Amino acid sequence: MRVGMLRGIVGLLLAFLAFEAFAASDVRSVRLWRAPDNTRLVFDLSGPVQHNLFTLAAPDRIVVDIKGADLKTRLDQLAIANTPITSIRSAQRAADELRVVIDLSAEVTPKSFVLPPNQEYGDRLVIDLFDKGADLSPSLPETTTASVPATPVTPTQPATKLPPVNSAKRDIVVAIDAGHGGEDPGALGPKGAREKNITLAIAKELQRQINAEKGYRAELTRTGDYFIPLRKRTEIARKKGADLFVSIHADAAPRASAFGASVFALSDRGATSETARWLADNENRSDLIGGAGSLSLEGKDQMLAGVLLDLSMTASMASSLNVGQKVLTNLGKITPLHKRRVEQAGFMVLKSPDIPSILVETGFISNPGEAAKLATSGHQASLARSITRGVKDFFAQHPPPGTYIAWLRDSGKLAMGPREHVVSSGESLALIAQRYQVNLAALRSANKLSNDVIKVGQVLDIPATTLASSND
Incomplete structure (x- = not known):
């Protein structure tokens, strides 16, 4: 009872x-x-x-x-x-x-x-x-990592450069993704600064600077203060024909003393899981059929599709690490770095098998000093300029076929100024010389090296050169 x-x-x-x-x-x-x-x-x-x-x-x-x-x-x-x-x-x-x-x-x-x-x-x-007719993708807020009254802003269309450089020499398209937005404010600074506002300001400045470069066009995934699901951001980039995806963030850390900029690329584990997901998801596979992406799986059986996806993801990751290191090197010239090499993690926005993708943490908004700098237009412009230089350095060496920059390189008209390279594990001086297409002896001379011994983390000066080809 x-x-x-x-x-x-x-x-x-x-x-x-x-x-x-x-x-x-x-x-x-x-x-x-x-x-x-x-x-x-x-x-x-x-x-x-x-x-x-x-x-x-x-x-x-x-x-x-x-x-x-x-x-x-x-x-x-x-x-x-x-x-x-x-x-x-x-x-x-x-x-x-x-x-x-x-x-x-x-x-x-x-x-x-x-x-x-x-x-x-x-x-x-x-x-x-x-x-009516809108994409009904899942609209729940998502965090950018594996673990995550506003003033209404009327979105404006991103500035584009018309007419194109040449129908036979297209622009290199860079998709710029301002992290967070709308109901997802991102990290919060000590004085109320919101990551979503800072990332949008940097993204718009980066778009302006890239669009000022002949042969380049920048497109924004979001143009105002509204929410976009993470996977839809990469879909937008693909639909705009992006050759590179750059996601801008300003994260927080448990310790307010944490500082420095970082650059991330996709991890091996994230790439493996994403390949499996694309193979299992017919909707994703259809995105790459009929010219929506640079990788087509049309008419391929499951095994061959898996091999193609794996090869594409491997190539995208290699390019992502390459462009990421160039962006990081340029960022290090104007702001402290949290890590001196590109880090890798399973960020959702980096999981595109056909578009090289990097995520740039411009600083820690949880650090009072960095938050104050991130909010200034001058520092935002400097950050954008560093990213632009890194992007240009990468595409000067690896321009997509059919682009104006590829034409400049192949005709011997693309001048390369002095650059820096941070030595990573497994690299040799000869490999670095080959990567930058410079003479090994000239590379030794530029860095006053008596032999070919180099150390991980060592910063090498890459001598100026002009890339030329017999093609015109």
């Missing part, structure tokens, strides 16, 4: 606690972001809620019933211009249920989900309104 009573009391207590969890949540504020193909509404809550969403037609509208919620903010002050929303209204249907009606000017596809508290926000209800 006692056991039965105890179970009954425990059951009532659990039911009461469950009711309390959803009985007194206030909607404290509502935020809105407009992305190129969707609109995101975020309801900031004082606690978790349950909700139900459905659509109505004639006229188009979306109804959201939020159980256990009370509205404590105004809905008529949201910036709904350039969105499919014409108005947002609400009514308290009962003491424990709030109804929100979103009136629309066009048909949309809604998705909704709840998010638990994070470093900056409490409980949230997120409603995504996808424009």
Whole structure:
């Protein structure tokens, strides 16, 4: 009898606690972001809620019933211009249920989900309104590593250089990815600096500088303060025909004293798992069929497709490490480095089998000194300039066929200035000379070496040279 009573009391207590969890949540504020193909509404809550969403037609509208919620903010002050929303209204249907009606000017596809508290926000209800024909990729926030009231910004189209250099000599396309965005603020600085804002500012400056170089075109994965899933970022790069993917970040560390810039490429383990995923995912395979990517798996059986993917991923990783080291070397000239060689990790945005990809940590936003520098336009421009130089150094040696830079190199018109190389494990002086296409004796002379002995971490000066070919 006692056991039965105890179970009954425990059951009532659990039911009461469950009711309390959803009985007194206030909607404290509502935020809105407009992305190129969707609109995101975020309801900031004082606690978790349950909700139900459905659509109505004639006229188009979306109804959201939020159980256990009370509205404590105004809905008529949201910036709904350039969105499919014409108005947002609400009514308290009962003491424990709030109804929100979103009136629309066009048909949309809604998705909704709840998010638990994070470093900056409490409980949230997120409603995504996808424009007709938009890509309905998973829209939940994702972190950049394997372990992760805003001012609305109307996205602008990235600047492009028209007309192209020459139809037979295309531009090298660099996709620039500003980390985080929208509901995902990224790391937070000691004085409220947000990683998403700093990365977008650096990305836009990097785009401006690359677009100023003849033979190059830079494209942004995001142009404003809105969220893009990680895998969709690489999809955007592929659709824009990217020859290189550069993701910009400014991370935080447990210790505020941590400092320095870093460059990451994909790890071997991440590459292996990604090859398997692409082979298993027909949707991903179809992305590479019909010219969407530089690697085609059309008509290939599973074994041959696996070999092609493995070869492509290996080549992409080698190029990623190469361009990453050049970017890191140039970054080291204007800011302290956290590590002097390219690190490798399983970052989701680096897992593209057909596009060399690097992730640049421009500094630690958790470090007060670095956060202050990262927020200045001068330092942002210096960081962008270093990345641009690293990218140009790489493509001067490895220009994609059919590009203007390849034509310059093959015609002997591409001048190479002095460069630096940081010696990595397994490298020899002869191998480095071959990589930079310089004479071994000239390399010894430039570095005042009496023999070919070099050490890991040693910085070598690469003498200036002009790459020439018999082709014109």
